[in-house]
Amino acid sequence: MNEITPRLRFAPSPTGYLHIGGLRTALYNYLFAKNKNGKLILRIEDTDRKRFVEGAIENLIDTLNWAGISFDEGPDIGGEFSPYLQSERLGIYKELAQKLISEGKAYYCFCTPERLEKLKEEQQKQKLPQAKYDKYCLHLSKTEIEEKLNSCIPHVIRLNVKPDQKIIFDDVIRGTVEFETNNIDDQVLLKSDGFPTYHLANVVDDHLMAISHVIRGEEWLSSTPKHIILYDYFGWEKPIFAHLPLLLNPDKSKLSKRQGDVAVEDYREKGYLKEALINFVALLGWNYGDDKEFYEIDELIEKFSLERVHKSGAVFNIEKLNWLNFEHLRRKPDTEVLKMLRAEIEKSEFKDNKYSDEYLLKVISAMKERVSFIKEYLSKSPYFFHAPETYEEQNLKKRWKEDSAELLNKLKERFELLNNPSKEDFEKVLDEIASQLGISKGQLVHPLRIAVSGVGEGPGVYDIVYILGKEETISRINVALQKLS
RNA sequence: GGCGCGUUCGUCUAGUGGCUUAGGACGCCGCCCUCUCAAGGCGGAGAUCGCGGGUUCGAAUCCCGCACGCGCUACCA
Secondary structure (H helix, E strand, C coil): CCCCCCEEEECCCCCCCCEHHHHHHHHHHHHHHHHCCCEEEECECCCCHHHCCCCHHHHHHHHHHHHCCCCCEECCCECCCCCCEHHHCHHHHHHHHHHHHHCCCEEEECCCHHHHHHHHHHHHHCCCCCCCCCCHHHHCCHHHHHHHHHCCCCCEEEECCCCCCEEEEEECCCEEEEEEHHHCCCCEEECCCCCECHHHHHHHHHHHCCCCEEEEEHHHHHHHHHHHHHHHHHCCCCCEEEEECCEECCCCCECCCCCCCCEHHHHHHCCCCHHHHHHHHHCCCECCCCCCCCCCHHHHHHHCCHHHECCCCEECCHHHHHHHHHHHHHHCCHHHHHHHHHHHHHCCCCCCCCCCHHHHHHHHHHHHHHCCCCCHHHHHCHHHCCCCCCCCHHHHHHHCCCCHHHHHHHHHHHHHCCCCCCHHHHHHHHHHHHHHHCCCCHHHHHHHHHHHHCCCCCCCHHHHHHHHCHHHHHHHHHHHHHHHC
């Protein structure tokens, strides 16, 4: 059918935020579509009015945009198969459900929730292998149905599943999967509020929107036979199915809230790069077959294939994500890091301070290999943004000796003679003093580091001092001398 | 309970009958580099490939059974 241009879709329901598992599903659809020169459609499955969340759709689209997953059709961009909001397609579902009824492939059901509840209880008590609707309303007479319909008794439309048949279908990832219709319930297709259930709406829209490949989470595998039945009842060609392995919590259950962050926006807020998140999530369930782990989106598109998607679930391991964030961040050009750093400063206590681009660029080159997140420029090297107010206790104990103040004072005096010093100039001065006094460089370096940064770790001291500049360095030494003598 | 899917180092994974003393990565540990911390280099610990049977000269790789895990079992998606 659509072998020339595959049509893919990502069809989330607007429950408030984009789940990290949803991001991966969207990504795989995107990668597949791009790889095959196909189209990607965004469809919103807002058929559950009870779960409707204000602003969820906007949020979903915003997050997808942030992640760089772009669509060819969707509620915000329109397209040939509009509308892309299921809540705006109610008439279509109703009409098709009625068509099924007229052909005996579906039927009205007037059973109350109470009767359904009771039925379930009884079936459980009898230890029946599976709890299913008993098709009670299938056997209502025409006049009974008319009567109930006319007196506006709440009703649903159910799928009429024929017993004793086998439903067999191929899944790109799992191979041939087989179900027996005896294990399939007469699923509700149209709810009493006139909204369709997922099963009806999904099948109808996938067909009407000419979707060629359905790539979705494994949680849908069990209900795929219902969808197959629907395709067959309608006489429609079936799409190709691919059920993705689940993303798991550390305890191997389906990735969920409670056990950590599952919303993409949480990671975004924490400062994760979209490149890192995409890279990470792509590798959770897919691998090209080699040892490569660092990917940019273009290469992912080029190499992705469904055939190499795994069958088993993958635990979401934050350590590796952090590493990938570091790897992606360090590869960014300094000018881009500068922009991000400026944005971070704006949000921080240093927002009123003025730093030149030249200065910040020096900070970036000094700290680049030491930070995994932009905000760490501020948290790991605050001394580049303001003078230290306190000095790390532990470090002081270890590195601040009896003679430190005196040595530091000597160093300061020599620094004062310097004119527009380079990093090497600072180093030379320190070298000279050390050899003149016959002491190790460490005896000067460590106190200097403490005085100037307040902490015991960071870039080379000469780098710090050079970046800070002569005036600031001397002023910090003075303060330290005062406080520590 | 029923049905379905899955099972290689802690985690992500390579592996599709011999090239495997099961490879890589993250994390962990050690050494080197070094003014510190990183980065980098080198090395280490870590998987009897869920278990038990087969098939085969030979199995992580093929077949069967079992166990365990997960998913589904809603007028939720």
